[in-house]
Every structure is written in structure tokens, then in C-alpha cells.
Amino acid sequence: MILLSRNSYSFFCDSMPRISETHREMRQKQILNAAWRCFFRSGVQATTMEDIIGEAGLSASAMYRYFKGKEDIIFSAISASLSELSVRLIPIFESMREKGPSEWITSVTTEIQNFSAKEEFNLLPIAIHGWSEAQRSESIRKLIAEFYLKIRLRLEILAEDWQKNGRISNVTSPANIAQTLMSLVLGFVAQTAITGDTTSLAHSEGISAFSVKRN
Template sequence: MPRLTDARKELRRAQIADAAVRCFGRNGLAQTSIADITAESGLSAGSIYAHYRNKAELVRAAAREVLAKRAGVLGEYAAADTPPGPDDLLALLVAAIDPAEARVGVQTWGEATTNPDIRDIVVDMTGRMRAMLHDCVTAWLVKVEHHDPDAARERAAPIAHRLMALYQAELLYVAMRTPDQEEEA
């Protein structure tokens, strides 16, 4: 049997993680089985277990997939000649919220209250997202508001914290909408 290249392994891992996000969003973390993810991905259980040891690893991968999407967008915003200000940044992030990903995020937060492995994932991912928001706000303060870089980094911290809280509130709001409400949005 031919061996998978590293690039092919990463594509397969992403395929599995995307299937997990869809299943978690549809069925919930607790109700989703590896068999559900197998069926959704179109792969064998052996293939799934060759890439992920357990469901906690799949939750971690799903969270990283979602975060990677946000990281790419936030990186582009921070690198722009005119980065968006905090209000515009929040509006852009909210407009990009996928309802299934929002449901997975909220379920993951809930699971984090009782599962230390999931808690570690949530703490790590939240910290990374806040750091990316901090970088975007710092870039805006320096490039648009013409603050000194050191002062901008300091001033950006509480702004990024509030942006993170507002973004999480919007995720909860989107996650709680019914399919009919999603269609209206």
C-alpha cells in the first residue's frame, strides 16, 4: 500500500476535522461518535484512528481548524495598510461566523467546565484568539491612530479583551438561533 505524503496526511486530517465540526455542530459533542465522523468524512474508522487517537484530539483539531480560519483573516487585517478599527473589526468577525462552528464553540465551552482536556483546549484557543485581536488592534493604533508602538501594545490589551468578550457573546447568540432564524439572517 502506498504511503501518504505529509501534504496528503494534512489534507486527510483537515478532511476529518471538517467532518467532525459538521457532526459536532449537528449532533453535539457528547452525541457525536467516531462512527458519525467516519460516515460524514467518507473514510474508514481505521483511517480516522490513524490520524487521531480519540475524540478529544478531534475536538482539539476542530477548534484549531476554526481558529486557523480566523487567524488567516485577522492576519490580513493586521497587515493591511489601513487596519480596521475595533468596531469594524468586530463587525467583520461577526459577519464571518458560521452557525455550525458557533454551536461547536459553545458546546466546547460547556464541556470545558467538566473535562480538563477540553478546558485546556478552550483556554489555549481563547488565548490565541485574544492575542490575534491584540495584534490587530495594535496595528490599527500604530498605522491609523499613529500611536507609539509600545504604547499601542499596552493600550490594545483591554480593547482586545473587550472585543474577545463581545465576539464570544455573538458566537453564543448565533449558536442559539434556530434554523429558521439562520435563514432570516
């Protein structure tokens, strides 16, 4: 009989294969995509951990190696989605300083639609569920609010530039303009998810109509 010392035990434990960061990220993405598909089909509230486990094709023990539970998956899914969307929206802000609100709304809403339309699901209808989750979970509310506030801050800076170069009126503050445009984008998301007939062009032309002066 061979007795293993504590050092020997540590040696064998250390030599066991570990999950690489690349493998971990791949598995997490697999699970999150499975969760998105479930959320798209059944909604966030109705989806269970068993649904996600089955959709991902993993065992329960494998699933819990990467996420603590459904709440963790929801938070991670929203966080990853907002981070990716932020990366795609930043260049639009940087390219709009010499343009105006109608061009901005066209570019932003088009990008949101393109980003949301995945091969097996669409994020726009799920966004409505995300807003519902924000009322239930303080951590999710803070996550989404932080994203919205960052977008509004960029919009405020952009609105100030538009006022300086005469693209828009200076009768109100850039902060008020930023809040209004943000509400317009969120309204676009809600309408698209519910009615399905909203377009970027309609919103662009709608904004332009407000700037037309009557004789």
C-alpha cells in the first residue's frame, strides 16, 4: 500500500487538467446563447434552469461550474449584450458631430436592429423582459441604468456640439435633449418588439419634421 503525503497529494491535484480561460469563455458563451434562445421562446420569467441546461446540452454539474444559477445567467447575459452594443455605438457618436439628430437616430436605431437580429433569436423582444427584471433585481436595474446614463452623457456632449454649430436650437440644455433622444431610442425598441412595424427611416423623418418652420 502506497501512502501519499500531503505534498504528494498537492502534486497530483496540481497536475490535474484545468479549464483554460479560452475554454471557459467558450462554454460561458454557449450557455448564454442557450439562455437567449430560451428567453426568446418562453420569456425570462418562464424559463427555468432545467430549460437552459437542456438547451445548452450540458449536465447540471457542468452548468454550475460556470454560473451560480438563473439570476447569474440573466445578469451575465444582459451585461455581455450591453457591453457589445456599447462598442458598436461609440463610433456612431464620434461620427455625428458635424451631422444632426435625424442622422443620429437613423444610425443608432439601424445599428440596434442589426445587433439584435441573431441567427436563432432576436434581442429586441427580450429587452422588454430585461426592463421587467430591472424592477425585480436591484443589481440588474443598476447594470442597465449605468449603460443608459453613459449613453445619455455621450448624447449630452453631442447635443452641445450640435448647438454650437447651429444644427439644433439652444433654447434648452444639452441634458434635456439627451434625455429626449434617449427616450426616443427606448421607444423605438419597445415599438419594434411589440408592433414590429417601426423603421429607422420613419424616426429620422419624424425628427426632421419637428424642425420645419411654419410661414
